[in-house]
Amino acid sequence: MALIRWEPVRELSSIQSEVNRLFNTFFDTPTTTNGGGVRRWIPAMDLVENGEDYVLRADLPGLSESDVNIELEDNVLTISGERKAAHEERKEGYYRVERAFGRFSRSLTLPKGVDPQAVQAHFGDGVLEVRIPKPEQHKPHKVAISVGSSTEPQTIEGSGESAS
Numbered sequence: 001m002a003l004i005r006w007e008p009v010r011e012l013s014s015i016q017s018e019v020n021r022l023f024n025t026f027f028d029t030p031t032t033t034n035g036g037g038v039r040r041w042i043p044a045m046d047l048v049e050n051g052e053d054y055v056l057r058a059d060l061p062g063l064s065e066s067d068v069n070i071e072l073e074d075n076v077l078t079i080s081g082e083r084k085a086a087h088e089e090r091k092e093g094y095y096r097v098e099r100a101f102g103r104f105s106r107s108l109t110l111p112k113g114v115d116p117q118a119v120q121a122h123f124g125d126g127v128l129e130v131r132i133p134k135p136e137q138h139k140p141h142k143v144a145i146s147v148g149s150s151t152e153p154q155t156i157e158g159s160g161e162s163a164s
């Protein structure tokens with residue numbers, strides 16, 4: 001008989017994996033709507049910042065550009081759509097259905113000053129890419145302040161913003 005060394009870290013990792021599996025099973029269980037099974041589907045999204053743009057990438061497998069809506073209102077970018085179930089009829093004997101489907105909507109708040117006309121979207125290979133140009137940073141306006149009774153203004157550094 002071979003001796004096996006007990007490693008508590010491996011045991012903790014195993015317990016953590018089981019707890020994660022249970023939570024995922026609990027939160028991703030199909031719920032019934034109108035007698036049919038519907039599964040919650042939230043597409044994965046990445047938002048990265050590069051030199052000039054914010055770039056949002058969303059994994060939308062099985063969808064086309066006509067299945068996706070993009071709206072920008074009051075600095076909130078909303079991407080929504082619907083992935084339809086591939087098996088409408090229940091004639092075949094399904095033993096396991098893991099692919100989720102249904103309506104989705106994701107919203108992100110963008111910085112103030114984003115120009116909605118400059119936002120560009122591209123869809124290819126099941127990935128939606130939305131490029132949002134960064135708004136220009138406002139620079140303070142310097143105001144010349146005249147000092148005393150002299151007719152020539154002397155410049156004193158300050159900002160043109162008023163204290164409200």
